[in-house]
Amino acid sequence: MNTSPDSLQGIFAHAFDGIDRTLAAFTPRLTPREVGTITSVSIGIAKVSGLPGVGFEELVRFPGNLYGIAFNIDSDEIGVVLLGECQHLHAGDEVERTGRVMDVPVGEGLIGRVIDPLGGPLDGQGPVASSERLPIERPARPIMDRALVSVPLQTGLIVIDALIPIGRGQRELILGDRQTGKSAIAIDTILNQRDQDVLCVYCAIGQRASSVAKVVANLRENGAMDYTVVVVTGGNDPPGLAYIAPYAATSIAEHFMEAGRDVLVVYDDLTHHARAYRELSLLLRRPPGREAFPGDIFYIHSRLLERATHLRDDLQGGSLTALPIIETEAQNISAYIPTNLISITDGQIYLSPTLFELGVLPAVDVGRSVSRVGGKAQPAAYRAVAGDLKLAYAQFTELESFAKFGTRLDDHTRKIIDHGRRIRAILIQPELEPASVPEQIVILVALTAGALDSVPLDRMRDAEKALRKVSTEIPAQIRNRFSSNDTLSDEDREVILQAVGEAIAPFRPEPDPETKKKP
Helix, strand or coil: CCCCHHHHHHHHHHHHHHHHHHHHHHCCCCCCCCEEEEEEEECCEEEEECCCCCCCCEEEEECCCEEEEEEEECCCCEEEEECCCCCCCCCCCEEEEEEEECEEEECHHHCCCEECCCCCECCCCCCCCCCEEEECCCCCCCHHHECCCCCECCCCCHHHHHHCCCECCCECEEEECCCCCHHHHHHHHHHCCCCCCEEEEEEEEEECHHHHHHHHHHHHHCCHHHHEEEEEEECCCCHHHHHHHHHHHHHHHHHHHHCCCEEEEEEECHHHHHHHHHHHHHHCCCCECHHHCECCHHHHHHHHHCCCCEECHHHCCCEEEEEEEEECCCCCCCCHHHHHHHHHCCEEEEECHHHHHCCCCCCECCCCCEECCHHHHCCHHHHHHHCCHHHHHHHHHHHHHHHCCCCCCCHHHHHHHHHHHHHHHHHCCCCCCCCCHHHHHHHHHHHHCCCCCCCCHHHHHHHHHHHHHHHHHCCHHHHHHHCCCCCCCHHHHHHHHHHHHHHHHHHCCCCCHHHHCCC
8 A cells, every 4th residue: 555645644643633632631721829828817807928910809718718808909918808707817828819809699599588798698598599690899880871860769658758759769868866767767668669669688787686687577577578688797797798798789789770670779877887997997007087087988988879870771771779877976967977978879868866755756857858869750749749848847846946935826826836746747657667659648638738637636646547548449540640740630639638538537526515606
């Protein structure tokens, strides 16, 4: 058999090519590892050397599967914020780069679960089912991606929905002293989203375990966990977890927003978040500023709250509404952190300890509270029945303080005070009892028309319950206008007032027989 040189060369080339492919298949693919060592460990942070390629906010892995975030990038060492307990770490231990930033699981599998900021389960229901992860730090949406706030977010609280309305996509700050009912407003708002097609994310930052357990129990008892994700960091957790918690909660909420859903996220509260960041910054030897807070304390909250928005329709039209909570000291709303957050948000709901002590719950100070956006999203029926309510209540509060001096009042002033007391009685609302839109409008129509002025104050609660009940008997065509942009006609008001009169008739006092006698 004669074989030409060219054919032999082709045979050998084919054989060597097959050998190369076989060797490549059995050769392990080695990835380079960049490993450093711990130089010192403190509570919540670690100093590491030997990672020259590490990036800012990159995730690094410590022994015991503990992770940390690279915060200070210096030429000779890096400062790392630890995301877990660090008792087992020692100087000289190895630290490895991961090449990725901190992320969190997202998706439908998180609904109804209680998790930590790392995505670990805290409710004893097994691992969290999720096939997708998002970085906790994401840029806020550009202005051109945003749409007008046009749909209201009903809280179920008359004092807020009527006087300080909130729109879907708004950032409304809740602030007040300790134990004035800030969290109660947020929980009532979450409960009121049942059957409203709004998903909720409740982020507890540095709260006591008993407080968080109470909140979760209330959500479960009222069926709110069916549409709620709870992200928790306890008071004993490392400050690094408290720092990343609101960002992780926002990424979870953004996943649903980008899918076209309306989402409400509650940060309870950002006071603990600011203190955790101050603790980390001082441990990392960053320069302290006012009240020992670092210079970028405003930036960490602004880049968090700017992620709340309402997307354009061509971007699925989802919305993310933020309700941050902040704690004041001795009613000082001009303190450093409260002032920062007031300037970032679109309004504030201020809770007064004076009103709380008087039993006016929720203790919302209407004079100091404002919503700069939600009024544009308020239904026309609300604006029609609640337009003068804030002015009438403000007049009442001024006259009531003046009347305490024992001055003799004329009939007109006395009527204003009596009417204002009915307004205040209506604005008092028990916890965990949110009012629906039809209930609120029927009550407000009765209030603004003066139909409740003849009801004794000690019977106002019973009269309100009767009005809530009669709201279900209003004709459907009128009730449909409550949530639309259609205004209530005079005929609609007459129908509502007729039903109101029949409902509150049993609570009006019987006329004095002497007044019936003719002179």
